[in-house]
Amino acid sequence: MNVIVNMYAALKDYFPDSIELSVEAGSKISDIQTALIARNPESRSLLDQCRFAANHEFMSRDAIITDGNVVDILPPSSGG
Amino acid sequence: MWWIFYRRPAEAKLKHITEEPIDIEKLMREAHHPEAGAVVIFSGEARNTHAGRKVARLEYEAQQELAEKSIEEILWNAQSRWPLKIAIAVHRLGKVEISQPAVVVITAAAHRLEAYEANFFIMDEIKSKPPIWKKEFFEDGESSWG
Numbered sequence: 001m002n003v004i005v006n007m008y009a010a011l012k013d014y015f016p017d018s019i020e021l022s023v024e025a026g027s028k029i030s031d032i033q034t035a036l037i038a039r040n041p042e043s044r045s046l047l048d049q050c051r052f053a054a055n056h057e058f059m060s061r062d063a064i065i066t067d068g069n070v071v072d073i074l075p076p077s078s079g080g
Numbered sequence: 081m082w083w084i085f086y087r088r089p090a091e092a093k094l095k096h097i098t099e100e101p102i103d104i105e106k107l108m109r110e111a112h113h114p115e116a117g118a119v120v121i122f123s124g125e126a127r128n129t130h131a132g133r134k135v136a137r138l139e140y141e142a143q144q145e146l147a148e149k150s151i152e153e154i155l156w157n158a159q160s161r162w163p164l165k166i167a168i169a170v171h172r173l174g175k176v177e178i179s180q181p182a183v184v185v186i187t188a189a190a191h192r193l194e195a196y197e198a199n200f201f202i203m204d205e206i207k208s209k210p211p212i213w214k215k216e217f218f219e220d221g222e223s224s225w226g
Contacts, residue, residue: 010213
């Protein structure tokens, strides 16, 4: 199945703004992280600090992804 | 023949996130309450230096839906901890020039202590929780994410 993964802020230094990933059914959010690290190992440190959201809800790394999910990967906040 | 028109639902208006310059005077006009003897306003503004480097401008990016929800939650939390009459928070996105406000927090309460404390709490939370990111553009042409 396919998921759209949106990158924000410093993550865009490592990946395009948005990518489509093909993952196996039953995959977890953490599997997306693993797939991205495989694509760009230099992103590991930042990805370890990121939060994840699917369809505009924060998700843990153990959460199961469903087909058509839009996953946002959110680096540590720096607002204000 | 029947025609069915599907109309896209109107986008929910964002109260706490804006791509327009923040109008502090307009926000202040919404911040008065007959039971509030203290109104505290905090304006977080773009500063022209960072770690000894000259900053030309800032740019902010957000995951807008989550940032909006997160700021709404922060205001609810503040209102549950302090007896606030009014709590307002607006964060700017996009390009912010030096001395322009990037974030404004206004709290109104019967007395100044709770208005000050709640304002400090809200601002602290806004710096760390909503998915909002600052990028600094330096005068030497370089830039970096905050």
